[in-house]
Amino acid sequence: MGTALVYHEDMTVPRLLWDDPECEIECPERLTTALESLRQRGLEQRCLRLVAREASEEELGLVHSPEYVALLRGTQSLDTDALRELSAQYDAVYFHPSTFHCARLAAGAALQLVDAVLTGAVHNGLALVRPPGHHSQRAAASGFCVFNNVAVAAQYAKQNLPAPLALDAAAVRQEEAAPWGELQAWARPHAALTQAEALAALGKALRLLDGIQARQVSSGLAAVPAPAVAASLDVALQRCLSQGAQRLLCVAVGQLDPPPALADDGRTLYLNIRGEEVAAPSMFRVSMPLPRTTGGFLSCVLALVLPLAYGFQPDLALVVLGPAHGLQDPRAVLLAALLQAPAGGRVLVLVEEESTPQLTGALAQALLGEPPPSLGAFSPASPEDMRALLYLRGQLGPRWELLQLAAPQ
Known part of the structure; x- marks a missing residue:
């Protein structure tokens, strides 16, 4: 058992489609640079490589409201003007036609890591993901974050973690x-x-x-x-x-x-x-x-x-x-x-x-x-x-x- 590395190239697809100095730092290079750094140090080769899966809508519902998930699902068919208008309703967020898919991959990567650790396939691991998730709320995106990946993973782990037993x-x-x-x-x-x-x-x-x-x-x-x-x-x-x-x-x-x-x-x-x-x-x-x-x-x-x-x-x-x-x-x-x-x-x-x-x-x-x-x-x-x-x-x-x-x- 060693360390897992979870990643999916599709998560490099979303990018800002209009000018917004506040949001332009959330770019694909945030992910590709981190991965390249791991490769240069020979660390990627030492990990168990896992390809991220999409989190199901039921899994996203462990944290997020059905209405919010449905709203994000609908962004897949919006044009640039509609995406920009929707993005403006939230704080420091932009949406892209691939955002819903990639945000599900980001949450699913965290769930795969939980599964790998709980089943004993690895001791620990790293999930390279975007969009990030830690600012998102139950029914709102915020600060570049769409689905709260860590919160979803925590709830998922609580449902699947073997119960500790401490007995005299x-x-x-x-x-x-x-x-x-x-x-x-x-x-x-x-x-x-x-x-x-x-x-x-x-x-x-x-x-x-x-x-x-x-x-x-x-x-x-x-x-x-x-x-x-x-x-x-x-x-x-x-x-x-x-x-x-x-x-x-x-x-x-x-x-x-x-x-x-x-x-x-x-x-x-x-x-x-x-x-x-x-x-x-x-x-x-x-x-x-x-x-x-x-x-x-x-x-x-x-x-x-x-x-x-x-x-x-x-x-x-x-x-x-x-x-x-x-x-x-x-x-x-x-x-x-x-x-x-x-x-x-x-x-x-x-x-x-x-x-x-x-x-x-x-x-x-x-x-x-x-x-x-x-x-x-x-x-x-x-x-x-x-x-x-x-x-x-x-x-x-x-x-x-x-x-x-x-x-x-």
Whole structure:
């Protein structure tokens, strides 16, 4: 999965047919220049190229009134004088016989991008469109804008987005656990999973994990007994990989070494935030210290964790808060929230059943899209934290492009 580029040459057709200094800047070159710049930099070739489709009138109706859509449809048959007269009724807008077609392409390009991201075909994308849309209103064009492309895409996404699910294991019904025989097979190598309570919690976590991978839900929160966290993590990783995950990001906070059977083959990026250990035995295995200050935590996340996550482009992210992990609740919540973007929204957080209701509640709210809690008073990163961060960036930089940017001072 990569980045999509959505475009259609027809969107270069509309142009101003009369003199109007205010509107002449909305010209085809706004689009062709941007596309040529992408080509010169070799970026177009690196994208999944999609040809824009027209948004249907029903889709436009998610935001715009039927009367306004009908009015725009009628511009296709108007002569220049009639187009100029209609344009004068709005603020800084001109109409062309192809405006209706191209405005539908502009909105449809945004919808194609939504579909591509939601289906997992790409992680993100760019739609090059004209006419623009952000000034248009429900029943009025404005500021060169005809249909509100972003608003239409947002409403369309709300109708098609998998519902986020954030549940404590105790809140999941027993029948929603993974099949018992299959569950026992996964748990058999782990002594910590022999207890019925641990096995039941694992089954519910795996059921939630299956839902995320199948895109039935976008994210989730599962709680397992503290002694079973490491074993549950091992099973979750192996299950994801066995079900076809190509890139799996795991951010483990606490004393949680990579499972011995986990291959270092590039399919799993394992970041362990723990104690004072600083190590990068491979480009996919990193141990970093647990920052004690707000500045140290933010530096670690923004200058190391997120560049690695965006560079890796994971199919799914696992965030695991192990026993005595030491990460303050607001920081744990922010970490999980920030990893949603590089993982395409697909995040499973594993916590101990003994975690506080405040932590699990804040994690659930963040996974559902609410703002994370405040980190509190700011304190700068310690010299030790900065030395560790700069060391890891130096070790990993030659192999991760996003770490080759300027390092924090």
